[in-house]
Amino acid sequence: MKNKENNYAFIDSQNLNLSIRExxxxxxxxxxxxxxxxxxxxxxxxxxxxxxxxxxxxxTSLQNMGYVCIFKPTLELSDGRVKGNVDAELVLxxxxxxxxxxxxxxxxxxxxxxxxxxxxxxxxKLKKMIIPNQKQxxxxxxxxxxxxxxxxxxMNSLREKLKYRGK
Numbered sequence: 723m724k725n726k727e728n729n730y731a732f733i734d735s736q737n738l739n740l741s742i743r744e745x746x747x748x749x750x751x752x753x754x755x756x757x758x759x760x761x762x763x764x765x766x767x768x769x770x771x772x773x774x775x776x777x778x779x780x781x782t783s784l785q786n787m788g789y790v791c792i793f794k795p796t797l798e799l800s801d802g803r804v805k806g807n808v809d810a811e812l813v814l815x816x817x818x819x820x821x822x823x824x825x826x827x828x829x830x831x832x833x834x835x836x837x838x839x840x841x842x843x844x845x846x847k848l849k850k851m852i853i854p855n856q857k858q859x860x861x862x863x864x865x866x867x868x869x870x871x872x873x874x875x876x877m878n879s880l881r882e883k884l885k886y887r888g889k
Contacts, residue, residue, distance in 0.1 A: 727763035729849050730823035732816050733789075734808060734830035735771040741831055741854030745878060750886040755788045757884060762827045762849055768815055772796040772806020809834045816842075825849035833860025840866060843873065850875050 742749045758764035769784060773793035781791055792815055796806035809832065816826060816838060826842055828835060829852045842848035843866065853859045856876040867873045877884070 727824050728765050728822075729763045729825045729827055730819055731758050731762070731764045731767040731827040731829060732812050733767060733769045734812055734828075734832055734835075735769050736806070736808065737830040737832050738854050741858060742877065744855055744858060745881070747881050748886040750884055751784060751789070752787050753884050757880075758827065764827055766790060766819075766823070768792055768812075768819075770794065770808035770812045770815075772804065772808065774804060774806075813838050820847065823847075827852060829854070831855060831859030831863065833862035836860070836862040836866070839863065839873070843871075848873060852877060 738749065755767055758767055767789050769789040770792045771781075771784075771794070773781075774796055781793075784791055792808070792811055794806045794808045794811055796804045798804055812828075812830075813835070816828075825847050827849050828839065828842075831853045835851075839848060839851060851863065851873050852875050853863070854877045856878045863874075
């Protein structure tokens, strides 16, 4: 009997959200979690997100959908934008959890994860890197894939399956 896979997803929520919106649609996180489970055998999905006071209902909803939310304190910039870069947290938590999963599924198109992807490939712990927008992702990441080693899946074609439809 084949052992059940135990894969973890590590999701850069800012990159995912902004990249999908660039494509002209909004992701339904309630649909995305079961998609990760069914397609990639993800048993635990870490969602790295900047913490903004007042969004507690959103965070509770995400947790109820099955995400483990890892919060980063945010800064409000002088122009009113809110900054909450989660890259370091995502890398750190991937390494903390390394012995607890079979393979990782990374969700981002950010080249800051190049060294993490390279390392996970080296130790055979990367199942896939899900790129939210095939037309806009890091050239550094592109160097890691080849015809013999397709490490990327792209979300561009998943609009109908995963778009938010409202209540």
